[in-house]
Amino acid sequence: MRIAVAGGTGLVGRYVVEELAAAGREPVVLSRSRGVDLLAGGAGLDAALDGVDAVIDVSNVTTTSAKKAVAFFDTVGRHLLDAGARAGVRHHVVLSIVGIDRVGLGYYRGKLRQEAVVENGPLPWTVLRATQFHEFAAQTLDRVPGPVAVVPRMRTQPVAAREVARHLVELALAPARGMAPDLAGPRVEQLVDMVRRLLRARRERRLVLPVRMPGATGAAMTGDGQLPLPGGPLGPRGSQTFDEWLLQQVGPHSVQGG
Template identity: 65%
Template sequence: MRVAVAGGTGLAGRHVAAALRDLGHDPVVLARSAGVDLLTGAGLDAALESVAAVVDVSNTTAVTRRAAVGFFDTAGRMLLDAERRAGVAHHVVLSIVGVDRVGLGYYRGKLRQERLAAAGPVPCTVLRATQFHEFPRQLLDRTPGPVAAVPKARVQPVAVREVGAALAELAVGPPLGVAPELAGPREEYLPDMVRGVARARGERRLVLPVPLPGAAGRAVAEGALLPSGRAARARQAFDEWLAEEAGRAALKRWTT
């Protein structure tokens, strides 16, 4: 089966494509580097020829509500319209656990993406997953200097590899509407995760836990990003991933 992966060169997209290949299917990457632009529609029709399903893991670095909603609305409509023209039978969307409980700008964009898929012309499946193990590393990378301000948040992180495998399996199955949430095996405190990543990379960084402002901050601190009781549990815990990260960092230091 030919399955297109929107955002197939990104962190999650690479794992979706690899999982599809492992299952014996033919992934088609939709990305600017492959000549496809989700915001203008350039290259979409040609890329979706003979495609049976699409996995949308496209992303944006925008964090304001207007920019995030604008990106996911434009890209989502463009992709769904092209899928309708191509006769695609299944549209799968990766979303975030708690996206309807946390009013941050980026989350509003993801919620718009979910609603477009649910109301769109192609039968869909929405998978909400918790934050990836890589999330604290991304926070450190975005915060230069000796001090890293990290939101006070309770999370239950999941391995992106396992999310990619789940999305691939959903894509080649029937549309479900809403799939069970996917979360890691254990709850973690985000500032502690960031401290662990800094130590693994040999960085002396002061991690300063800070509350996010307003109702969104209170919701995050109280566990709005945690999964519901019916969520599926992935296998790899954060400390296992962190041990791998520490090994990679040590090898890099030793070889440079």
């Protein structure tokens, strides 16, 4: 069984490729380095998807602009779906984010467009919304180098990227199910606290400046906007905590005082 991975060279994509190989499946990486351009007319897609049974889309763009995010996810989604229909792909799986319909960030508008494109597309589909990854603390910290780290106040229930990848593979091997139950980590965390623990683990000295996003967006981020909906169907939970991830990534001193 051949399964294509859009974004297969990224953070989650690399784990998806590893999990597919471990499950005895043949991963097909869709990336520019493999001769596939998901944006420029979908160049190389038809050849890459020949004989592919399912597509897992974990493609990504780094932007806070709603316009750029919407354009990227709309274009990539349509190219993948159209080429998949021509190739006879039987299942299209997309990774999305918990809370994108409750938190008004520009990037989230792009993810909402991606979901809409898939839902209205020609292929049987599954969308998995996951919470932020443990790596999100490092991404936030490393986005702007310098002595001060500006960190948004945000509640999250972080999950290991590898566990997300494993769940995506399980979904891709099963029949399409539409919106899958949300995937979250085992424990609710404050992003500011995660960043401070990461700095301590790295033995870096930087001033952490917490900031609250304005208006309804800030209220949703500091509240339950990015957590699985209370009272909703209980979805799967990852097992690795943020501190366990730190221990694995940095070493035993990383969890001291965590």
